[in-house]
Amino acid sequence: MNIKSKIKEFKIKIKQLDYRHYIAAAITIAFAMMTIFIFPNAFVRIGEALRDLWYSLCYYIKELFYLDWNISVSVNAYSKVPWTPIFGLPATWEEFIVKWHEYWQVFADWSNVQSYFSYLGDLLYYISRVLLLVVVPLVLILYLLFNRYLSKENNDYDQDSKALILAKKIATKTYIPVKDWITGFVAFIQEHRIYTKIWLFIWAFNFNLITIVVEFVAYYLYFCVSFDFANMYRQLYKLLCDLSVPIAFIPTIGWIILGYLFINWLRRKIGYSRLEHFENQNCGFINERPIVMMLCGTMGKKKTTIITDIALSQEVMLREKAFELLFENDMKFPYFPWINLENDLKDAMDKHIIFNLATIKTFIQDKRQVWENTPTKDNIYNYDFERYGVVYDDKLKINYIWDIIETYSKLYFVYIIQSSLIISNYSIRTDNQFMSLGNFPLWDTDFFQRDSRTIDENSRYAHILDFDSLRLGKKIIEDNIKKDSFEFGVLNITEVGKERKNNLSLQEMKIKDALANQKNDGFNDTLKMIRHSATIDNFPFIKIITDEQRPESWGADARDLLEIVTIDETLPKKLAMPFFALTELLYGFVFGKFTNLYYKYRFKRSDNTLPMYLLKKLVAMFNHFYNGIYNTFGYCWVTTQVENGTMDGKILERKYYIMFKKIYSRRFSTDCFSDFFTQKALQSTIGIDDLEEYGTDKATFDELKKQNSYFINDLTRKQDEFDKKKID
């Protein structure tokens, strides 16, 4: 290719380049120019810092190896740049001591307090003047406009006023394109992260942040061999001198914005850490409970919410436990090439040779047989057994390599199953993220920082519970393909009493019945024995979580196996994120006023006017922000009473936290059986509006008869009998 064609190709590339690259490049050049013309001293300081670093490094090596080098350390020298440090910090420690005493004298001086309050007064006067000049007239205008609008009534459905039409036209030409362009440019910059990195580097350089880091390393190297405490103050002085550049350059409004961003970052961080803390407390609550538990409470007490929440946490805990045990077993034979075993297992899973714990057992036993017949490295996943051995003594027993391989394989199977570990009689959404680069996979099990827009992409749903898989005796479908499928996992059964019923409701049922019923299906035996199928490395990978309105609804034979958690009280919602009180107050005030005004307006008018359009837009923005915060950081807790299923033991008081982001993020449907009632209602030809009403405040005899009530029917029958006797 000749030079001409190369130039031509380059020109075409330039032409095809997104024009926003030029803007980003221009911004970069402008920032670089600012470095040269506004922050030239940053070059001097970085030069000094690098010099300090070099001498400190030499000094460090010299002291470390007792070398005979003649080095004069420069990190304690003052900078040549004549900057004044922030807070007017004096240059030497001696001066600082004098100033320190002086500071506290002035601090305690009443005239200083007065002068401070006079300064604050001036500031408040200035702020209130701005408010008076800008905000008050605006509010007055809006008030007058709304008064005018509310004095007129109309039925102009969805008609825009002339002012609103004009405003929309202007916005279409000005505000919307500008907003779209800025949004697009921000997305462009986020996509091309190189610009952000360059800009951050330039401004870190301009504000001496790079210098500060270099100086810190220089002083650290010097200090850790010299222990020179005397010159520590000088470093503080130099630090405050360097920081004086951003302090002086960034205007007050910039500091206010930066302060807000910092507080916002801080409060969100605190909020997330509090939610994590509550989640850990919930895990403690779940771990305290036995394998089977039943949650009880009256309607609307959040029973299903809590059992779903428990199932989500338990699923994560099962995977974490598998991970922990995998590591423990890995350490028993540290030189075993586990990756070869893992790849073999994955391959067998893909081919459906392995699909449960039992098939793993036979799979590994076959491999073991082959190795025992022909003990080569190839037959034991390339493990050098002659060099590293095949037994491990844990001081309790001797562990044989193939037993550990079998345990590891079962744990790995539990760990890498990508579908949900929850099996339930209603749907539950999980969104744990499986991360794999083809090596050992990791799970992202976070509940609180998920992007709600990506729910559909990353969700898995609970497996459908086939009750036949929990029946050791008769089954609804005797040759059910899924009847032996259940081994381990989190089993969630809502309204368990309606499924299993109690002894009273089952009086008519007989064990000898030909068809499966609650007495002959061996469900309770499954509950009693279920941990045996789910135990790996002495840990049961099983939890059965049920709910019902009252414990007695489930028969005593099953109930005696479990713990009953009764929901006592649900406390009001709270916010895990701090520093939100001012916004909360403002929201309460604004939203209360707006709701009144809005429904007065909706009552009187149906058209769209400019002030209402703007006001609603602003209030909606505020409302979305407020709801977003509460949906992310909101929580409440329920107080519970825990007792044995025999209901004769000690009652424990426990707390359980409900975090909104975790449980209300489309996790389950509170009306999980509503489809049944929808089908029932669809068969009806009349609705509430078609139902007859009582004629007066006292029901007539005919009206009472229309109730089809046992009670009224009894009364009517008695009346009829009485009338008959009277006639006779």
Next chain:
Amino acid sequence: MKKNTLVNIFKVVVGLFVIVVIGYFIYTTTKV
């Protein structure tokens, strides 16, 4: 007035007080 509102007012007042106190510390540095 709701209890929650009173708690929020208290929090805002405490926050303002803290800002005023920090402000006084910084203000005094300008007088030394």
